[in-house]
Amino acid sequence: MSIGILVLAVLILAAAGFVLGRQRALATAGGDPRRLHSLPGHYGQFTAILAAVPALVLLAIWLLAQPLAIESRIAPMLTADSPADRSLAMADVRRISIGLDLLAVSDRLSEDAVASLSSETLAPRLRQVGTAVTQVTPEALSAAKAHRTMRHTLQIWMTAAVGLTAATCFVFALLRIRPDFRARNVSERFVMWLLIAASLVAVATTAGIVLSLVSETLHFFRIYPAREFFLSLTWNPQFRGGSDLGIWPLLWGTVYISIIALIVAVPIGLLTAVYLSEYASRRTRGWAKPAIEILAGIPTIVYGLFALITVGPALRDWFAQPLGLGASSSSVMTAGLVMGIMLIPFVSSLSDDIINAVPQSLRDGSYGLGATQSETVKLVILPAALPGIVGAVLLAASRAIGETMIVVLGAGAAAKLSLNPFEAMTTVTVKIVSQLTGDTEFASPETLVAFALGLTLFVMTLVLNVLALYIVRKYREQYE
Amino acid sequence: MDDIRFAERDLCVTEAKIAARDVQVHYGTNHALKDVNVDILEQTVTAFIGPSGCGKSTFLRCLNRMNDTIPGCRIEGRLTLDGQDIYDPRVDPVQLRAKVGMVFQKPNPFPKSIYDNVAYGPRIHGLTRNKAELDEIVEKSLRRAALWEEAKDRLASPGTGLSGGQQQRLCIARAIATSPEVLLMDEPCSALDPIATAQIEELIDELRAQFSVVIVTHSMQQAARVSQRTAFFHLGRLVEYGETGQIFTNPHDPRTESYISGRIG
Amino acid sequence: MDDIRFAERDLCVTEAKIAARDVQVHYGTNHALKDVNVDILEQTVTAFIGPSGCGKSTFLRCLNRMNDTIPGCRIEGRLTLDGQDIYDPRVDPVQLRAKVGMVFQKPNPFPKSIYDNVAYGPRIHGLTRNKAELDEIVEKSLRRAALWEEAKDRLASPGTGLSGGQQQRLCIARAIATSPEVLLMDEPCSALDPIATAQIEELIDELRAQFSVVIVTHSMQQAARVSQRTAFFHLGRLVEYGETGQIFTNPHDPRTESYISGRIG
Amino acid sequence: RDNIQTAGSSTVLPYATIVAEAFGENFDFPTPVVESGGSGAGRKKLCEGVGENTIDIANSSSRIKQSDIDLCAANGVTDILEVRIGYDGIVFASDIAGPDYAFTPADWFKALAAQVVVDGQIVANPNKSWAQVNPALKDKPILAFIPGTKHGTREVFDEKVILAGCEETGAMAAFAAANGGDEDKAEEMCMALRTDGLSVDIDGDYTETLSRIAANGDAIGVFGLSFYQNNTDKLKVATMSGVVPSVETIASGDYPVSRPLYFYVKMAHLDVIPGLQDYVEFFVSDEMAGPDGPLASYGLVSDPELAKTQAMVANRVAMGPLSN
Amino acid sequence: MTDAAAPASPAIRDGSLFAPDAHTRRRNAAERRFRAYGITAVALSILALIVLLVSVLGNGAGAFRQTFIQIPVTIDAKIVDPKGNRALDEMKKVTTIGYGKQLEASMLAAVAAAGVATDGLSRKDIAGLLSKEAAAGLRGMVLENPDLIGRTITFRALANGRIDGYFKGRVSMDSAKLDSNISPAQLVLAERLRDAGLVTVAFNPQFLLGADASEVRPEAAGLGVAILGSAYMMIIVLVLALPLGVAASIYLEEFAPKNRWTDLIEVNIANLAAVPSIVYGILGLAIFINTLGLPQSAPIVGGLILTLMTLPTIIIATRVSLAAVPPSIRDAALGVGASRMQAVFHHVLPLALPGILTGTIIGMARALGETAPLLLIGMVAFVREFPAAPPEGFFSPASALPVQVYNFTQRADPAFVERASGAIIVLLVFLICMNAAAIILRRRFERRW
Numbered sequence A: 001m002s003i004g005i006l007v008l009a010v011l012i013l014a015a016a017g018f019v020l021g022r023q024r025a026l027a028t029a030g031g032d033p034r035r036l037h038s039l040p041g042h043y044g045q046f047t048a049i050l051a052a053v054p055a056l057v058l059l060a061i062w063l064l065a066q067p068l069a070i071e072s073r074i075a076p077m078l079t080a081d082s083p084a085d086r087s088l089a090m091a092d093v094r095r096i097s098i099g100l101d102l103l104a105v106s107d108r109l110s111e112d113a114v115a116s117l118s119s120e121t122l123a124p125r126l127r128q129v130g131t132a133v134t135q136v137t138p139e140a141l142s143a144a145k146a147h148r149t150m151r152h153t154l155q156i157w158m159t160a161a162v163g164l165t166a167a168t169c170f171v172f173a174l175l176r177i178r179p180d181f182r183a184r185n186v187s188e189r190f191v192m193w194l195l196i197a198a199s200l201v202a203v204a205t206t207a208g209i210v211l212s213l214v215s216e217t218l219h220f221f222r223i224y225p226a227r228e229f230f231l232s233l234t235w236n237p238q239f240r241g242g243s244d245l246g247i248w249p250l251l252w253g254t255v256y257i258s259i260i261a262l263i264v265a266v267p268i269g270l271l272t273a274v275y276l277s278e279y280a281s282r283r284t285r286g287w288a289k290p291a292i293e294i295l296a297g298i299p300t301i302v303y304g305l306f307a308l309i310t311v312g313p314a315l316r317d318w319f320a321q322p323l324g325l326g327a328s329s330s331s332v333m334t335a336g337l338v339m340g341i342m343l344i345p346f347v348s349s350l351s352d353d354i355i356n357a358v359p360q361s362l363r364d365g366s367y368g369l370g371a372t373q374s375e376t377v378k379l380v381i382l383p384a385a386l387p388g389i390v391g392a393v394l395l396a397a398s399r400a401i402g403e404t405m406i407v408v409l410g411a412g413a414a415a416k417l418s419l420n421p422f423e424a425m426t427t428v429t430v431k432i433v434s435q436l437t438g439d440t441e442f443a444s445p446e447t448l449v450a451f452a453l454g455l456t457l458f459v460m461t462l463v464l465n466v467l468a469l470y471i472v473r474k475y476r477e478q479y480e
Numbered sequence B, C: 001m002d003d004i005r006f007a008e009r010d011l012c013v014t015e016a017k018i019a020a021r022d023v024q025v026h027y028g029t030n031h032a033l034k035d036v037n038v039d040i041l042e043q044t045v046t047a048f049i050g051p052s053g054c055g056k057s058t059f060l061r062c063l064n065r066m067n068d069t070i071p072g073c074r075i076e077g078r079l080t081l082d083g084q085d086i087y088d089p090r091v092d093p094v095q096l097r098a099k100v101g102m103v104f105q106k107p108n109p110f111p112k113s114i115y116d117n118v119a120y121g122p123r124i125h126g127l128t129r130n131k132a133e134l135d136e137i138v139e140k141s142l143r144r145a146a147l148w149e150e151a152k153d154r155l156a157s158p159g160t161g162l163s164g165g166q167q168q169r170l171c172i173a174r175a176i177a178t179s180p181e182v183l184l185m186d187e188p189c190s191a192l193d194p195i196a197t198a199q200i201e202e203l204i205d206e207l208r209a210q211f212s213v214v215i216v217t218h219s220m221q222q223a224a225r226v227s228q229r230t231a232f233f234h235l236g237r238l239v240e241y242g243e244t245g246q247i248f249t250n251p252h253d254p255r256t257e258s259y260i261s262g263r264i265g
Numbered sequence D: 001r002d003n004i005q006t007a008g009s010s011t012v013l014p015y016a017t018i019v020a021e022a023f024g025e026n027f028d029f030p031t032p033v034v035e036s037g038g039s040g041a042g043r044k045k046l047c048e049g050v051g052e053n054t055i056d057i058a059n060s061s062s063r064i065k066q067s068d069i070d071l072c073a074a075n076g077v078t079d080i081l082e083v084r085i086g087y088d089g090i091v092f093a094s095d096i097a098g099p100d101y102a103f104t105p106a107d108w109f110k111a112l113a114a115q116v117v118v119d120g121q122i123v124a125n126p127n128k129s130w131a132q133v134n135p136a137l138k139d140k141p142i143l144a145f146i147p148g149t150k151h152g153t154r155e156v157f158d159e160k161v162i163l164a165g166c167e168e169t170g171a172m173a174a175f176a177a178a179n180g181g182d183e184d185k186a187e188e189m190c191m192a193l194r195t196d197g198l199s200v201d202i203d204g205d206y207t208e209t210l211s212r213i214a215a216n217g218d219a220i221g222v223f224g225l226s227f228y229q230n231n232t233d234k235l236k237v238a239t240m241s242g243v244v245p246s247v248e249t250i251a252s253g254d255y256p257v258s259r260p261l262y263f264y265v266k267m268a269h270l271d272v273i274p275g276l277q278d279y280v281e282f283f284v285s286d287e288m289a290g291p292d293g294p295l296a297s298y299g300l301v302s303d304p305e306l307a308k309t310q311a312m313v314a315n316r317v318a319m320g321p322l323s324n
Numbered sequence E: 001m002t003d004a005a006a007p008a009s010p011a012i013r014d015g016s017l018f019a020p021d022a023h024t025r026r027r028n029a030a031e032r033r034f035r036a037y038g039i040t041a042v043a044l045s046i047l048a049l050i051v052l053l054v055s056v057l058g059n060g061a062g063a064f065r066q067t068f069i070q071i072p073v074t075i076d077a078k079i080v081d082p083k084g085n086r087a088l089d090e091m092k093k094v095t096t097i098g099y100g101k102q103l104e105a106s107m108l109a110a111v112a113a114a115g116v117a118t119d120g121l122s123r124k125d126i127a128g129l130l131s132k133e134a135a136a137g138l139r140g141m142v143l144e145n146p147d148l149i150g151r152t153i154t155f156r157a158l159a160n161g162r163i164d165g166y167f168k169g170r171v172s173m174d175s176a177k178l179d180s181n182i183s184p185a186q187l188v189l190a191e192r193l194r195d196a197g198l199v200t201v202a203f204n205p206q207f208l209l210g211a212d213a214s215e216v217r218p219e220a221a222g223l224g225v226a227i228l229g230s231a232y233m234m235i236i237v238l239v240l241a242l243p244l245g246v247a248a249s250i251y252l253e254e255f256a257p258k259n260r261w262t263d264l265i266e267v268n269i270a271n272l273a274a275v276p277s278i279v280y281g282i283l284g285l286a287i288f289i290n291t292l293g294l295p296q297s298a299p300i301v302g303g304l305i306l307t308l309m310t311l312p313t314i315i316i317a318t319r320v321s322l323a324a325v326p327p328s329i330r331d332a333a334l335g336v337g338a339s340r341m342q343a344v345f346h347h348v349l350p351l352a353l354p355g356i357l358t359g360t361i362i363g364m365a366r367a368l369g370e371t372a373p374l375l376l377i378g379m380v381a382f383v384r385e386f387p388a389a390p391p392e393g394f395f396s397p398a399s400a401l402p403v404q405v406y407n408f409t410q411r412a413d414p415a416f417v418e419r420a421s422g423a424i425i426v427l428l429v430f431l432i433c434m435n436a437a438a439i440i441l442r443r444r445f446e447r448r449w
């Protein structure tokens, strides 16, 4: 908690900095904000930023570096054969060291008492304070004691360093304030860094996803031939090995179901968006839009059950059997239709906003030429809103690819390569989930294939997105 | 107003193309037009003049029901085109607007190519049978709007990338491409240089042979040059309406006189 | 061109406020401005004239780096304000634009209230200490832009609900509210009636006492009335630049002569 | 952390929740958190390491695998307590309105295998109705909802029904002969099921199978005994080799299709996580897991060797290397 | 320019305003068709919504009412405090099984007192009308207030799920005949008890406030922990995803140089939207639990994962709405000397707000209803302990509403079907409440220019 208090202190200093910076700026300008380069508030922001940011950055770096530093000093105290053993032993030391802290608090031990603790009776006492240790070796104990002292010293140093940094920067900032100081530029540059950092979160997420998939994927390809995975046309996992794990039936199912879902969702969604933004009264729109958005919030299990109990049998009895296309009640068609309904708001709501953002002057221009409303929509508004609409459709497609529950209940779990839309199929995502949560042992290809599937899907959607970006670039119409 | 030059009059037209009776327009609580009575004649250029904000654009937009799209805008009174009530519920505003074309005050090209901007009207009205005919209409309209020379090499580039005056001419070309019976032009030359202005004025004169043209302008000279009839609006009222010559030389209303001589605005 | 009326000259200014040297502007492959060299003087009104599409707006936008925002727009050459390179990477375009205000060709009020439109500049530049001062600036700017009478009762209604000419005056009021050192006005009177135009011209003359003003206009009369210096652009080139009197009465370049006399456009 | 965390099998989940709930009510410790997510995933989590942010117990509907033990060891999880809680019966049931069925493994093999032996020839399965499989059965179309390959139940089904049927019908021998005596190949052929839609894998749970049976009146599904016992008003159970599945017949070993259920305890946590030892002992106590306990009345087939397990838990005997 | 005007199209020139010509009629027909398509589309969407809502409401409304049995219980010291010294530690040794016996006795007494015939039902069968939860409830009461010992209290217990089902129409005499968990005689008894006033059906606050219950007590299962867990996660998602998403979009759309790198980021974000949610679970497990050492089953981890999952949706929505703001607005702001940052924050962002809010609504809706990623971080679990108040509560185990739905639908007892639908209703109400602010705000900011 002491770190929390430290952070809080820095933040309070920053708040004070805001007030003081503002005041000081006004004072240097003789109370006349016109003589300042930036608004008084900008000087306040500047002071606050300078007081808080370097100190907090230092704190973050310190917190990251401290364990590394300590452990590099401790490591020689441990005898371990392999790096894996060492890291295990180190984890032990860490736990004991924290446990000693807890013990010191709960048993009110003095520092000397802690230093003189011996390893024999320690394990049960540590367990009593909630530390997970089986036994404590003398070696681990002495390392843990060293670990603990170092931690404590460094903690004090850290508090001092952070506090000092905050204070120095605070004073420095106040001294910098002069009427011609460009406080706005500084605070805007800081905001800009924040914005950049925020956009890097997305990059970091990608990196994280790839990293968390890649090593297990490689592991998978070490025990299962990549050629089979990418070229085999059958998917048939077995418990005792000898599985066929070809990705094609799954990919085909994914594509087929997503396409059907989009064929349902995109026209309905777009027409809904157009109707709501161009034709409907404000009142109708006011309730219809949020109502349709509820469709996006209904848990997918409800859709799944709807597909399983209502849509599936209906499609089978009215279409599949009369047409001689099979007697399966779970089918690509069922899942696609139901998923399409779920995706309607993804297309409609966002498109509606974008259509609404097209300037009225463009509509006027078209109406003034004697265009009907639908012509205006089709020829002027939709092209102008295209990038946004493509964005919305992509979002819907993304959701379609990632959906599991509807597919499991609507389309079944059979991996098949077939053109018949009334046949049961399944998707990559469904198999990722089921292989990951299955009963097979973790290190078997049947489980690890989930990671390979995830990574492959990732790469494939990446390619599709590149394509989409290219198309949007080509056809975008920039108004004004 | 030394150099006002009067266009030859040929007001041998018998009946009103558009007639307005007691037209009132409200924007919410703002009473923007009050009791406007006016007859727009066939084969005539009618100029609307008046200080900024007096309701010229508003009235223009009433004539082809463009005000329908403005929320909070209410229109009362009677407006007829060829004797038919424009605001009759049976009237199809689409057909009305096809007959009554409009050039807006702020140029509003579509975010499409220059060609597609001009071809838009003919396409939706199905005026052409093939690409060649369409090309012809596009070229002719651009020529008449005095934009052909500047635009012919960049027909495929977006209309929004044109300069202000070019956009204005593009909008004129777009409006005449569908050959409307009545053309409403809201300050069509405001962003144009004198030569381009002269070309557009020539175009207007030419259009008059068959159609009626209504033009809003702030240039007394322009009104005098191109129009046969002039309407003077002031604070939402139609103060005076009559033959252009009479309005400029011998206005009945003192306000008209003050405006023309540059005393009120 | 009978009624060209020359403004009194007082070109007793020593040095250029803005200097342009060999300025080239490309929009993608379109070479819009070629080798422009010009000195904008302090306490002077400079008029840019030229046919539509010749590059006046483009050059104006170079002067306060508004072209930065247009994708594909490339600027070469050297432009200085008070001797400092405008395009120097160290220059803060924001500060530049605070010094060099602009009124755009197409009126572009913010979709906010009339008051907020005018108050925006003073607010972000911290020009006032309290609400009363701000009210004062807003009122003064609207008065100077000849909009106060029409707008005073509806300061809280949106600026986008104004008429074309009113919007234009609102944009002028917005621009002068921050008291820039240089004011760039792209056809500020295009949508205004003569009286409003006269008021704006008066404003320009008034501003000149302290600042420099650059105005793009298609009205030769206006250029002659308000400016001390005139630049004539043609097909992306600065053809001639000099004292307004000289340009209009005794142009050196035959193209200037043709344009002024209404032969090329 | 002051609560026990367990994860794993969805088959064990209901039993674990019953015990957890009772434990929370009767002990001063907080109610343990019982995650579902599959046996494999649970064992993987158990093996992620020792410490506060790892789980204490993995529930599993099949025995731990050597690879899991290796993974555990690599992460420092060395001492594991294996607890067998009882047996889970696997039953075959159809819609309550449908006919009665009496199956043998051979029937199932002939109905669902991809290839069967007809007149000494190995052919693609031609059977479309149960009567074609076995004239004693009703002439209803074959439609079977069987557990998907992610489920441990499927392994049991494959081994105890399909493989058994394969051997019973002599197809095994024919397959072996066709493969030049390769037993593994033959087994693989036995367990390859038809893919023409008559045998449908269910990756979801028994409720999904139940819904599917409700939507397809003629279908037959594979369920856990406890699930069936809660839905006797909707399902009609079939006999296997003449034995009606029940807690008693399974306990006695008469009913052939069943499997043991386990949980695995991370011994390093035993004294660290408050209540862990009590929970484990409570789970296997007669009060809970005994033949009259709530688990048995819910459908768990009580382990005849429960006393041995109780002793093992009390003495904390870590499991040795896997025997088989 | 001497030639006459372009060949006047007969299509336009002739005809009155009231009688459209053939071409216009065709166009008007197309217009009407288009409009009809629009209405149909809206109607289809609304219809789908209604069908789904009706089925959910129809199935789930019953979950909010429950059958209760009210009986006098005389708490017998011999049973609950065998040592008789009122020492809490001693009393705690008496388990719910002991209290079950107490209840059994009281139940029999109550039935007898009401003068209801039992048709030879066994003691166990009669006590079986009560929920298995009743014993725990009684034990809790007594331990909390040992003074009750020896006194007679009116104890209101939940009825067994099958009995409850009978009063709600889920269980019938016919189904009870086949049902191994209930007999028709028990149902008859329940009916008689209702007539005697001992059995009532009433609103059941425990469904909203209580914790989950095990398979054998569907009637006692509640959503309290799940509602808290979902609320905690949504707080985290909202606090992190909205600012992060908007900030990232602003940078990418307004400031970032348009080059390969930013294209890459753009594509990458679009691609993140297509990553199946389970993969976010894999990521969360690897990063937040295994690397950062955050606890299992905790809302903090769930919230972080859902944040990462929601981010792309918000970013995409925000970016397209930012791009839809006309450039003239930016020009206007820059022209009076606003910095780009000011232009964006003062003018562009408010105009893009409707789209941003839509993205948030859709993203949050998805985050609220997601189960798959929670599967891997231990939140798909049976949790009966309520998490503490935030911030500590973020780190204690919790469930979530969709998880509860998922769990309920997996359980064998059919009584859980109703509870699953009830949980869905709660989830939808939660969703609507959560989005109400956004919807109102969005309406406020919608404008045309």
Ligand SMILES: Nc1ncnc2c1ncn2[C@@H]1O[C@H](COP(=O)(O)OP(=O)(O)OP(=O)(O)O)[C@@H](O)[C@H]1O
Pocket (backbone or CB within 6 Å): B160, B161, B162, B163, B164, B165, B166, B191, C027, C030, C032, C050, C051, C052, C053, C054, C055, C056, C057, C058, C059, C070, C105
């Ligand atoms: N954004 C743009 N993209 C491409 N070309 C442009 C763009 N803006 C202007 N141009 C072209 O550059 C040339 C000069 O344009 P500019 O707007 O400077 O003309 P102007 O002198 O202001 O004309 P006007 O009087 O009509 O406003 C024109 O040919 C125009 O088409």
Ligand SMILES: Nc1ncnc2c1ncn2[C@@H]1O[C@H](COP(=O)(O)OP(=O)(O)OP(=O)(O)O)[C@@H](O)[C@H]1O
Pocket (backbone or CB within 6 Å): B027, B030, B032, B051, B052, B053, B054, B055, B056, B057, B058, B059, B070, B105, C160, C161, C162, C163, C164, C165, C166, C191
């Ligand atoms: N959409 C609108 N909402 C509210 N008031 C409006 C709207 N449009 C115009 N007005 C008001 O109606 C009055 C008449 O406006 P109109 O646009 O007709 O003027 P105008 O004569 O065209 O002026 P200008 O010459 O400046 O274009 C003005 O006071 C204007 O502010």
Ligand SMILES: [Mg+2]
Pocket (backbone or CB within 6 Å): B056, B057, B058, B105, B186, C163, C164, C165
């Ligand atoms: Mg106007």
Ligand SMILES: [Mg+2]
Pocket (backbone or CB within 6 Å): B163, B164, B165, C056, C057, C058, C105, C186
């Ligand atoms: Mg221009």
Ligand SMILES: O=P([O-])([O-])[O-]
Pocket (backbone or CB within 6 Å): A438, A439, D008, D009, D010, D011, D012, D037, D038, D039, D040, D060, D061, D150, D151, D152, D153
């Ligand atoms: O969830 P299971 O591992 O028991 O199938």
